[in-house]
Amino acid sequence: MKEYVVGVDLGGTKILTAIADLEGNILARVRKDTEAQKGKDAVIQKIKDTIYEVVEKVDLDLSQVKGIGLGVPGPVNIKEGSIKHTPNLDLDNVNIVEELKDLGIAVFLENDANAAALGEKWFGAGKEAENMIYVTISTGIGGGIIINKEIFHGAGDAAGEIGHMTILPDSEIKCGCGNYGCWEAIASGTALSRMGREAVEAGEETLIGDLVTDSSEINGEVIAKAFEKDDKLAKEILDRLASYIGIGMANLINIFNPDTIVVGGGVSYSWSLIEDGVTSEINKRAMSSLTNNVEVVLAELGSDVGVLGAVATALSEVKLEI
Ligand SMILES: [Zn+2]
Known part of the structure; x- marks a missing residue:
């Protein structure tokens, strides 16, 4: 049967x-x-x-x-x-x-x-992968670690909380977990919106504020739109986001030596705007013996x-x- x-x-x-x-x-x-x-x-x-x-x-x-x-x-x-x-x-x-x-x-x-x-x-972007890290970047950053084709669960089934590794130890940005400077606090979609909002509220020269009626409406999409209109500040914000994402990925690469990192979540829609920045940060910070073997690809399952x-x-x- x-x-x-x-x-x-x-x-x-x-x-x-x-x-x-x-x-x-x-x-x-x-x-x-x-x-x-x-x-x-x-x-x-x-x-x-x-x-x-x-x-x-x-x-x-x-x-x-x-x-x-x-x-x-x-x-x-x-x-x-x-x-x-x-x-x-x-x-x-x-x-x-x-x-x-x-x-x-x-x-x-x-x-x-x-x-x-x-x-x-x-079913998706990691079909060929044996050692893979799934990174989902939306309102927060979550993940899953696959070692030898199986999920690594850790001692208390809690492994993979990659969004809560500290990236900026002196940051004043508080994470939902209570810590400061976590990856998801500074490199998520929420963080991207916050960077745009803060810039507009500080009166910096940018188109971002012109694209919304209220600064609370500023999100990744709005910042991407400003970027496409050659807005310098939008580019700076996206570069900063790319750099933070790259730092976290470099840490993961140094620890796990994955063959594939699959990137999912809302930020993947703006991937073309940040991919180069992410890649250069990874190459700067992860060891070359590891970066030579890893591919960073977009999730396929939506x-x-x-x-x-x-x-x-x-x-x-x-x-x-x-
Ligand atoms: Zn946290």
Whole structure:
């Protein structure tokens, strides 16, 4: 009997579920609103409903599903099968693997950044990679570390918090984690918007302020637009961002000696504006014996990365077991 896996991307607003064969071909998908406000039990039931539905859609029996990958937004305890914390869901300290036990299928839990890394490894820009770092730069910076084709989880399943390495020790910019000068505090999309806003509010000469009605509207897109109109300050800001991103990547390259760094998240849309700056910073700071072997490439899965990452989470476990 042919076997399959299911991937569930649990988000604060949507649950995306897909079924794939063991070759990784996606056969069907289901998407439902999470309706997190209805509480824990309703969300768990909804996860189950998407699984039943997606299996039904392709006329299969639940017993043909060999494993379920579940990606959740937040830290997890993989050994216990529990979610430690999720910002927008009432699932803190819930043993989700236990809750899904009545499905009778092995459930493999993963945090969404690690799942995304696996998604890019199995289906996206990292297909050829063996040692890969996934870096997602949006409002924050997250990541996943793949060593010998597998996620590196660390002692407490918390490895990969790359956004919280200190880049500027004397910085006054406070990070969400409480530390100052973290990579995500100074090199994320949020940081980019802040740099633009501060420049405008300080009265510096730039077009950035002319492109919005209020400085609170300044974001990466606005700064990119100003850059395209040859705005000097926009270029300076993007150069600074590129340099900070490059410093963090150089650190990762020196530590992990990856063959591939996959860059995802909102900042990847402005990649052409910062790529040269990032590359030159990497070459300046990482050892040449390591930079010679690494490729920095853009993620390929876009908004699909969550659900494909969940499928990849299941595939990587099931394939190892076979
Ligand atoms: Zn931090």
